[in-house]
Amino acid sequence: MANDPLKSVGLLDADVYGPSIPKLMNLKGNPELNDNNLMLPLTNYGVPCMSMGFLVDDVAPIVWRGLMVMSAIERLIRQVDWGSLDYLVVDMPPGTGDVHLSISQNIPIAGQSHT
Template sequence: MARGLPKQKPIKGVKHIVLVCSGKGGVGKSTTSVNIAAALKANHPKKGVGLLDTDVFGPSIPLMMNLNETPILNKDNLMEPLTNYGVKCMSMGFLIEKTSAVIWRGLMVMQALEKLLRQVHWSEIDYLVVDTPPGTGDTLLSLVQNLPISGVVLVTTPQTAALEVTRRGASMFNKLKVPIIGIVENMNYVKCSSCSENISIFGKGTSTLANELHCEILGSFPLDPRISCCTEKGMPIVVQDSTSDVSKVYKSVADHMVRFLEE
């Protein structure tokens, strides 16, 4: 008899789990995750917002959220998330030395992921944003099979190579019946410093993909050094410059997500 899929088990205290995914690395997935989380908290200050970094080998959340402490254990032997800008955060980066490489095989990675999922005291979280590693490997498959995922945000650039990988990743979510909230398009253009014209870098293939997937482009972002500078300083641009045009787009993405989740 064929073995069934694992039974999905909610994370205690968490209402909605949203995966931020990219088939390809280097498209701005972690930057998108931290700014979406910050935008959710800015738009809905009374809601609980969490940010979970499941990239065991390359955790970015400690840097981008300016958090470097080691989580404490509560009386139930659960880790308490670290908090900044009103967002509760958990990452493997909090549990290892800053300069240490994680040299683990698959089983150890799955054990670490289970620790991040089940041994954290999230308390009351309305929206848990999950920053995932690139691709459709063990980590992402385990998340989808073991958790009730409310939706997925796909992150890509308009580059053909990135779009093709994103398309393959989307097919996995469709097969597993995980709803796709929409697409975030990064590095879509640069603004000319002389004439302020928007100059496309990679083309306009993202709209074609969105039509294929029957979803929306939630937000389109320029290649803007301010975005990366803010995250490298440990303060998302939504926090650093909350009234900027870029921050307004992130807040619009967050609002679209909330409408999708609460329908």
């Protein structure tokens, strides 16, 4: 793989109940909006990241179900200006539920799960 050019990768934290990407990627703050009213991912280590942790107070518990979760995931997917990415890595919450259904119904998935 030495001849492969570098790929651009984004990181989406889809765990709306316990977002960990802000801590793992050493990021704080709220995303800014571009001219098209899309959120700009926060970037560290050269990786653009988006997380519910950037949009809510980090000490406030999130007690959402159903449509609220689906709406939050839709916003994280459709209202972010990722630019040109080769890959979008999605950090999913454990188990199965509303988040998994929202993502599988709203975006084409290619790849595999790693535990």
